[in-house]
Amino acid sequence: MYITETEAWTIDDLIRHTWTEEGKNVGRGLLIKVFAVLREFEARRANPPETLPIALTEEECWVIDYHVRRSYVDPTGAPVGRQLLLKVFGTLLATRNAEALRNLQLRDAEVTQDERGLKRRLDDLREFLDRSEDEGPKQ
Numbered sequence: 001m002y003i004t005e006t007e008a009w010t011i012d013d014l015i016r017h018t019w020t021e022e023g024k025n026v027g028r029g030l031l032i033k034v035f036a037v038l039r040e041f042e043a044r045r046a047n048p049p050e051t052l053p054i055a056l057t058e059e060e061c062w063v064i065d066y067h068v069r070r071s072y073v074d075p076t077g078a079p080v081g082r083q084l085l086l087k088v089f090g091t092l093l094a095t096r097n098a099e100a101l102r103n104l105q106l107r108d109a110e111v112t113q114d115e116r117g118l119k120r121r122l123d124d125l126r127e128f129l130d131r132s133e134d135e136g137p138k139q
Contacts, residue, residue: 001053001054001055001056001087001088001091002052002053002054002087003037003051003052003054003084003087004050004051005038005048006074006080007080007083007084008038008041008052008054009038009074010068010072010080010081010084011030011031011034011064011068011084012031012034012035012038013075014067014068014072015027015030015064015067019063019067021059021062021063024059026059026060026063027063029057029060030056030060030063033054033055033056033060034054037052037054040052056088058092058095061091061095062092064084064085064088065085065088065089065092068084068085068088069081070082070085072084098129101125101126101129
């Protein structure tokens with residue numbers, strides 16, 4: 001997922017390092033990733049990028065969804081919640097779709113003509129989704 005500097009600061013503002021999910025600390029790992037992104041924005045201050053990538057686990061996406069409200073406005077008055085949540089939703093949906101495709105099992109035995117067409121369409125869909133994940137969300 002690609003985030004802006006404002007979105008990174010929003011995550012830092014709203015998620016605590018002590019946040020746990022089912023007894024597992026998720027907040028600390030998420031914030032370490034956010035710190036790295038913020039340091040990169042700071043290092044590029046002379047020529048700042050619009051966004052930078054951050055690799056999030058499904059649990060980290062759910063933490064952001066839980067803590068960030070759609071109406072969240074940062075301290076400067078910039079609306080940031082809705083756009084950040086839409087990115088998180090896209091990441092969650094892509095993760096779940098990829099998982100569902102990986103779980104599909106096709107027989108290795110001979111297939112009928114109709115099944116060949118279905119297998120080809122399924123392979124095309126897998127290839128499309130793989131390309132979509134590699135390209136990242138559109139800004």
